[in-house]
Amino acid sequence: MGLLEDFHHDFLPRFIDAQIAFHDGDAGPNNALWTDTDPVTLFAARGLCESGTDSVTRTFDRVASEFSAVRDYVWELFASGVSGDLAYTVAIERYVASLRGEPPAQWELRVTHIYRREEGHWRAIHRHADRKEPDRRHSG
């Protein structure tokens, strides 16, 4: 077995770069950093819930194709952890991008990711994303 990939220094910067490419219309770099092995799950920003590699990959392809002209893409990382073959990140993603050719708009998402190390390489296995403003129903 070769060198174990370092989560924070080797993997995470590449994963974030892949999200930039994603919002420029290219899902390839992101998909390459997601697992090929179930279980894999996606709780997407507007309520879509997917599981299984085929449906998650198809969703990424479809959604990426709707984004373009990304700029100012940043993660504000609030928490992360690594142990054994699991890791997680808690962040707010901020970016400006065009959705379906509309004028570019500012996006802010609360995002939790879970990652699993498979044969020495980290791969994302779960994304939970929602708009930063929480639903105020039932807040009393």
Place this chain on the structure above:
Amino acid sequence: MNELDDFLDTTLTRQLEAEQALVNGDPGPRLAMTSLQDPVTVFGAKVPLKRGWEEVSETLGWLASRWSNSTDYRFDLVAAGVSGDLAYMIGFEHIANSVLGIPVEPYTLRVTHIFRREQGEWKIAHRHADYVPIDQTLPSEASLR
């Protein structure tokens, strides 16, 4: 029994009981399961971001003080995993309770939990929860990631 089965049978069961007590107005068991170590975070269904034991515990107490009379709490597990001192659980919470004494429409949350083992005990290090439409029908623009 493998590590995941053991985790599901013990820690997940305890955590669900704690969530059930919380939506019924008792934050005690959930506070007892919350990590005291940084980082501890919440992306709540009702609060945007809480960080650190003080903020998280205060929030749980505040939420519990408004909740009572839970008539339903169910959890649908979608995925879970354990490795080293980290574990995760992903699923849907179905909740019916009262807010400030007034019964609310049952609601469903998408939930992601991260657990961290500390001195041999599993604690909740992160919770991310948001609302899902009860009927699961989504508008066409819900293709946003």
